[in-house]
Amino acid sequence: MPFFxxxxxxxxxxxxxxxGVMALILIGAFRGERGFxxxxxxxxxxxxLALVAIALSSxxxxxxxxxxxxxxxxxxxxxxxxxxxxxxxxxxxxxxLQRNGLEKFEYPVLIIxxxxxxxxxxxxxxxxxxxLGLELMSLALYVMAAFARxxxxxxxxxxxxxxxxxLSSGMMLYGASxxxxxxxxxxxxx
Numbered sequence: 001m002p003f004f005x006x007x008x009x010x011x012x013x014x015x016x017x018x019x020g021v022m023a024l025i026l027i028g029a030f031r032g033e034r035g036f037x038x039x040x041x042x043x044x045x046x047x048x049l050a051l052v053a054i055a056l057s058s059x060x061x062x063x064x065x066x067x068x069x070x071x072x073x074x075x076x077x078x079x080x081x082x083x084x085x086x087x088x089x090x091x092x093x094x095x096x097l098q099r100n101g102l103e104k105f106e107y108p109v110l111i112i113x114x115x116x117x118x119x120x121x122x123x124x125x126x127x128x129x130x131x132l133g134l135e136l137m138s139l140a141l142y143v144m145a146a147f148a149r150x151x152x153x154x155x156x157x158x159x160x161x162x163x164x165x166x167l168s169s170g171m172m173l174y175g176a177s178x179x180x181x182x183x184x185x186x187x188x189x190x
C-alpha cells in the first residue's frame with residue numbers, strides 16, 4: 001500500500017475541504033450569478049462532511065510529514081469547533097449578503113479556504129507548517145474584508161488588513177529564521 005494512502009486518513013478533513021473548494025469554484029464558474037444558492041448549500045455540506053470525517057476518526061495520536069503535521073485528540077476537537085464555526089458563519093451570512101446585494105459564489109468558497117488554513121494551523125507542529133496555514137487563512141480573509149467592492153470603507157479595510165498582515169508575516173518569517181539559526185530546527189518540540 002502506498003505511503004500516502006496509509007496516511008490519508010490523518011488529513012482527510014483537509015482533503016475534503018480542498019477538493020470541495022475546487023468543485024465549488026467550477027460549479028460557481030459554470031452557473032455564474034445563479035450559482036450562489038447552490039454553492040452556499042454545497043459549502044455547508046462540504047463542511048459538514050469534513051466534520052463527520054473528524055467525528056468518525058479514531059486514529060491514534062501521530063505526527064506525520066517529518067513532524068510538520070500532528071493528529072491528536074486535541075487537534076481533532078479544535079478542528080471540529082472550527083468547522084462548526086464555519087458552518088454557522090455561512091448560515092448567518094446569507095441574509096446579510098442578500099440584503100447588501102453581495103450574493104456571489106466566492107463568499108462561501110473564501111470561508112472554506114480560510115477554514116482550511118485554520119485546520120492546517122491547528123495541526124501545525126513546526127514553524128513552516130504554521131506559516132503556511134496562517135497565510136492560507138489570511139489571504140482568504142483579506143479578500144473577505146474587501147468583499148463589498150462598491151463600499152469605500154470595505155476596500156480600505158481590506159487594504160489596511162493586507163498591509164498589516166504582510167508586515168506581521170515578514171516579522172514572523174524573520175523570527176522563524178532567527179529561531180532556526182539559533183536552534184537548528186523549526187520544530188516546536190525543539
